[in-house]
Amino acid sequence: MDWQGQNLAEKLMQIMLLAFAVVAFGTGYLMASFKTMMLIYAGGVVLTTLVTVPNWPFFNRHPLKWLDPSEVEKHPKPQLSPIVNSKKKPIKK
Amino acid sequence: MHSFGYRLNALFTFAVTILGFICAIASFTDTLNSPSPSVQVQVLNVNWFQKQPNGNDEVYLTLNISADLQTLFTWNTKQVFAFLAAEYETPKHPLNQISLWDAIIPTKEHAKFTIHTSNKYRFVDQGSNLRGKEFNLTLHWHVMPKTGKMFADKLVLPGYRLPAQYR
Numbered sequence: 001m002d003w004q005g006q007n008l009a010e011k012l013m014q015i016m017l018l019a020f021a022v023v024a025f026g027t028g029y030l031m032a033s034f035k036t037m038m039l040i041y042a043g044g045v046v047l048t049t050l051v052t053v054p055n056w057p058f059f060n061r062h063p064l065k066w067l068d069p070s071e072v073e074k075h076p077k078p079q080l081s082p083i084v085n086s087k088k089k090p091i092k093k
Numbered sequence: 094m095h096s097f098g099y100r101l102n103a104l105f106t107f108a109v110t111i112l113g114f115i116c117a118i119a120s121f122t123d124t125l126n127s128p129s130p131s132v133q134v135q136v137l138n139v140n141w142f143q144k145q146p147n148g149n150d151e152v153y154l155t156l157n158i159s160a161d162l163q164t165l166f167t168w169n170t171k172q173v174f175a176f177l178a179a180e181y182e183t184p185k186h187p188l189n190q191i192s193l194w195d196a197i198i199p200t201k202e203h204a205k206f207t208i209h210t211s212n213k214y215r216f217v218d219q220g221s222n223l224r225g226k227e228f229n230l231t232l233h234w235h236v237m238p239k240t241g242k243m244f245a246d247k248l249v250l251p252g253y254r255l256p257a258q259y260r
Contacts, residue, residue, distance in 0.1 A: 006094035013104050021111045025118065032168040034119065034239050041115070045108045053100045 005059030013052040020044025119169050120241025128164040132232045132248050134177065140211065142223070142260050150223035152216040152255060158194065159207035165236055166201040173198040174235045179216060180249075181228035191216055193230075225257040 001009065020041055028037025094100050138155040145151050158177060165173050176195035183189055193212040198204050233247040 001095065009100060010094045010103070013100070014107060017104075017108055017111055021115050025115050028119075029122065029168065034168055037115070037119070041112065045104075048108075049101070049104055053097060053104060055097070 001055050001059045002062045002064065004062040009052045009059055013048055016048040016051065017044065020048070116240040120238060123167055123169050123238060123241060126164075126167045128162075128246075130160065130162045130164055130234070130248060132158070132160040132250065134158050134230045134232075134250055136230075136253055137209075139256055139260065142256055142258075144221060144259060145217070148221055150218040150221050152223060153211065154193070154216065155209075155211050156194065157207070157209050160205070160232065162198060162204040162234065163201050165234065166204060167238075169238045169240060170201075171237045171239045172200075173204065174237065176233050178231050178233060179228050179253075180231050181222075181226050183218075183220065183222045185220070189218070190231075191218075223255050224259070226255045228253050228255065 021044070024037045024040035024044065027040055028034060094103065135157040136154055137157055140153040140155060142150075142152050156177075160175070162173060162175065174195070174197050176192050178190045178192050180188060180190050192214050193216055194208075194210060195213065196208075230250045230253055231247050232250070233245065235243060235245045237243050
């Protein structure tokens with residue numbers, strides 16, 4: 001899943017769960033049935049899981065473009081010069 | 094949100110949080126309901142009224158209880174527990190309560206009823222105070238919601254009197 005896909009998945013998950021919660025509460029309250037509310041919400045959670053958790057192709061529409069290897073060769077990483085540690089002279093006792 | 098487990102975890106956490114909120118709101122809607130229950134109790138007969146060998150007074154009554162508790166039920170009510178108590182005053186204690194009958198009411202359809210019964214639990218005083226005693230019959234009820242706090246209320250029916258003599 002690419003970066004934009006991750007953003008989409010998170011937003012989709014939040015919006016879907018909130019929408020299902022509102023619908024479930026409204027229906028349950030109007031029908032005076034607690035069970036209906038729970039069933040609608042449970043169905044909503046399952047549906048949201050199926051939509052946002054697996055790595056579906058539509059989450060991978062913006063692949064990252066990596067630089068070509070030749071580009072890397074033109075701008076090599078600066079080599080670190082080896083640091084010579086001046087060893088302390090052993091103190092004679 | 095980069096991996097399967099991460100997304101599942103985020104979804105589960107958010108789903109349970111919302112579930113908590115909708116249960117809290119459902120519990121809150123109970124406070125919008127203003128119940129108006131009604132109860133009538135008739136003492137049809139005093140079957141016996143005697144002093145036990147240990148000195149305590151015991152009464153055995155036949156009661157006719159008719160109640161309409163349907164307005165206690167909302168969409169968030171699991172069941173209602175109701176009990177009828179005799180309440181009276183003695184020189185030692187300002188309030189004595191004796192449960193005479195109780196019932197669990199599972200649905201709104203069962204909440205309007207008329208019952209002809211003798212007292213289910215024994216009406217025994219801790220002493221010998223019942224002759225000519227004036228007492229209240231009080232219907233207490235505890236509403237058990239599906240989510241949220243349990244709440245209780247009562248309806249007092251005053252003006253009952255026991256006979257002045259054992260029989």
